[in-house]
Amino acid sequence: MTREDDYVGDFRSYVDGEQNNSTKRRKLNSDEEFRPGNIIKVIVRNFTTYSYAEFKLSPTLNMIIGPNGSGKSTLVSAICLGLGGKLDLIKRKSMKSMIKTGFDNASIDIVLKGKKGDENVTIKRQMTEKSSTWYINGGLSDERSVKNICKSLNIQLDNLCQFLPQERVAEFAGLSPEKLLFEMERTVSSGHLLEMHKDLIDKDSEREKILQEVNDYNTKLEYLEQERDSLQEEVRKYKEYEEKSKELEYHRMLIPYAKLQDLKEKQKHIKRQRDVIKKKIDYFQSCVSPLITQIEKYKTDFESQKTEVETRNSEMRELQNHLDELREEKERTRETITQLQMTKTSLANRTEVKKKESESIRQEIQELKVKLEDIPQINEGELEDQKRTRDIRHNEMNDLKNQVYEIQDNLNTQISKLRNKKEKIQSLEAKLNSNDKFVILENSIRSRNDLIDNVFNAHMYLRTQLDFKDRYFEAPIISCDITEKKYAKFIEKVIDANTLFAFTLSDSSSYDALSSLLFSKFNAPVRLTKPSKNPSVPREKLSSFGFDGYLSDYITGPKDVVNMLNVISKLDMIPVSSKPLDEGQLQKLLAPDAEGRIPFMRFVAGEHIFTITRSRYGSRQFFYTSEVVPEARFFGVAGLTQQAKEQIKKDIVTSKSEYVTEKGEVEQLRDKINELRNKQSGATEMFEQIKSDIDRMQKIKNARIKLEIIISQKEDRHKKVEADTRKDLTDKIRHLNVKIRDKNKVSSDLNYQVSSQLSKLTEILIDIEKKEFLLLQSRNKVLNGEKLINSLSYLSDALKNAYEKAKEKYNEIKKSDAAKKIREQSEKYTEEQRNTLSSLAETYLSNGRLTESYINEKIKLIEDERSVMSTADKGSISRFEKTLVEIESLKKGLPTLNHQKSQLDSRIQKIFDKWEPELSSITASISRSFQRRFTGVAVDGRVDLVKSEHFKDWRLEILVRFRENSELKVLDHQSQSGGERAVSTIFFIMSLQDHTNVPFRVVDEINQGMDPKNERLAHKYLVECACESGSSQYFLVTPKLLTGLFYHEKMTIHCIYTSGLLPSAEDSGNGFMDFRNSAVSIT
Incomplete structure (x- = not known):
């Protein structure tokens, strides 16, 4: 904190090497020396690293010096935030970073010199992390009012030509030439050049739109006039086509009249035919009537004879049925007798047969028992042991099989991996040796460029589609x-x-x-x-x-x-x-x-x-305009880059090493499978041997069981046969003899009845044959008569059909409503159509050509004539008319647009005539000032106003040259070093001095990176410029101070120190240089 004292220490005696401790004092500047908008004083509380600090400032040059980290730029930040500037201008993210640690609020007080005749303006900002409160001259206010005050005093915190904090030094060199021109225009004079420039840009843009619209109108007008000329020919063709179509339509409408005329002629002809046929029918009927009567008599005789034959046939069928029944009865009796006789014979021989059968069965049983003794007895315990052994061996076989399957699956997987690895090696080797430029795309897909990704995928797809081969060419970067x-x-x-x-x-x-x-x-x-x-x-x-x-x-x-x-x-x-x-x-x-x-x-x-x-x-x-072009990204690459090739070679080596390792694993798996298969083969052999022994024992056991069952069955049969041989059959035989005698008697009676029926049947058959012969004669007479009548009827029917057809045609024509339809149709026609059709009909009728066939031929001729005519769209007429309307509309609209363009050109030229000379003059003056000062630290430099076709592309270029063997280059963040950019920036800002009325300028650590010589020269020019009468107030912040610098009596130096050894704000002692009023202590 500074004391309330009116004097500061004389710094010149120190820098000039004077060791006299007697303090020279200079009177502090009075408010009258400050210009409107100058900053008189700045006070901060709890701001960044300061608990309290007060800066009493000079109206000319204020040099703020101090070690790095001491808080020199805090004054710059306080000026920015205290006058309503944004945090972005000092590159801070939040207000919290501007409040001292341990406190929740801070304040900034700034005293500005008021306009002539007005009091000074004190602006205060109290701020927390999320809000700010503004005061103007002690009264509560708002941020907008503060900004209005700054605007009225021409304070432009967002203009890098006026306010250049440490955080934005690099940004100045990075300004585009177009943006630099805007900043310069806003800085010089009253800023009216910038307003005119923006106005010119807006009007130029509007003019471009109108010019584009005029071009569109002219293009469309030219197209429409060509369309009009083309449509005129189309309209002519269409009219000719329509006239021919109209003629065709009238002839088609004439067809019903021609048909009616044809019907009248046909009616006369049919009437004559009908009358001739009627006479022929009458004559035929008179000749055929007697023959029909005789045929009817033959038919009556035939029907009578037919009835008699049917009656006798019925009697014959009844007799035949009865005869068949007798024969069936006779056959059944004969079969019964035969069966009884066989039963009798069987009973008589039965006892002897049974004895022979019993002896045969006994012998078979003896032979079977001998065979049973030859079959060995199987030990059931031994058989069960063998089965258990077989099951154990079977389980061992399955276990080995499962192990083989499991290892085989693993082997197949490894072989597949090995194959893929080999294919990958081949692919990498092919890629390494390939001349295909497709790798350029493949290498570029990692750039996350959607266009490159899409084109890469499209090329990959089309290269697999043989159907599209030779139908396209790949992208130029591949094919060229x-x-x-x-x-x-x-x-x-x-x-x-x-x-x-x-x-x-x-x-x-x-x-x-x-x-x-x-x-x-x-x-x-x-x-x-x-x-x-x-x-x-x-x-x-x-x-x-x-x-x-x-x-x-x-x-x-x-x-x-x-x-x-x-x-x-x-x-x-x-x-x-x-x-x-x-x-x-x-x-x-x-x-x-x-x-x-x-x-x-x-x-x-x-x-x-x-x-x-x-x-x-x-x-x-x-x-x-010229442009340095960077190296080619795609055409400059022949294929794989060396880095990509090295990577592929590494991948090949790695893949081959992995291939050898995996191949060894495959061989180990194959050896394991062979070992298990050998074990499996031995186990299978043992299993088959045991299974064979079990099958043999089971067969012996089954054979013995089967033989024992057969012997048991034979013994049962032998017992039954022995019982049958001991039965008595005499009564059964006597009873059978009685039945046989009775059946023989019945058979004799049936033979007599059959003989009697056969005699009757013979008499009926002879009578039927006689009657059928007579019936055949009568039938032939009827058939011959009918045949004759049918042949005559054909002629009669033909005559009748001809007559009916002629009569029908005649009546059809007579009753036809063709004439009525033609009249009804004629009523629908217009008067013009009826007159035209009447004239056509009379013309053809007078020539004897009003027939349907002739009219159809005429229609075909007209259609052929129309087919060779050029067709045209019916819409051609409407399009032609619409085109004429559009042409007229465009011709009316063009003068309006040209007038608007002319007015804009006039306004642009009027503004341009004021703006361009003044801008060029100011730029030339700035360039001369810049060159005059800049050549003291560099070889050459100038400021150029680069003009362009469009006002938005006008730009301001700062051209500098620091070495004799180099050429002038535009100041940017790439072409020059940090020191070169800094010295160029400070000299450009000084060059604006004569053309600006900004109240103050802030330059923070602009001398970083300068060599000592340039820094001394830049410092001298800055001091001289700042201390000139009537110049702006300057703030120059620097962390270092060279010896031998130029100082002016009007400049003020502010030293910033931070140390726990500094005296407190209440210390009233005097010391070297008396820092109480010129230094800021940090508490």
């Missing part, structure tokens, strides 16, 4: 090569990204087949090739301009792809030179011919690509 690698970057620069990665299709059929697939599935770009035109300047004349050739001369590939690139990217219109062009050559390229044209709008020279544009204002001169 650059013959001169030094031009690769320029070719890649002028080709847009979509064309660089586009598929080329040579015809419309390929385009139809592939475009939708590539668009919808992969979103990959497609280009259709077109023939390129010859360049406007022949190649043999390029050398006169200093060029080696066109860009198209240094790219090779499929003809269709190269043509596409020439058409779209104009490679055959951009000349190239390996060496830079001198100023004379450049001026020659900018000189228009008699028609106002220049040879090239774009060309390459040395390491730059030049683009020529033409100003739309003033003298409309041509001017160029």
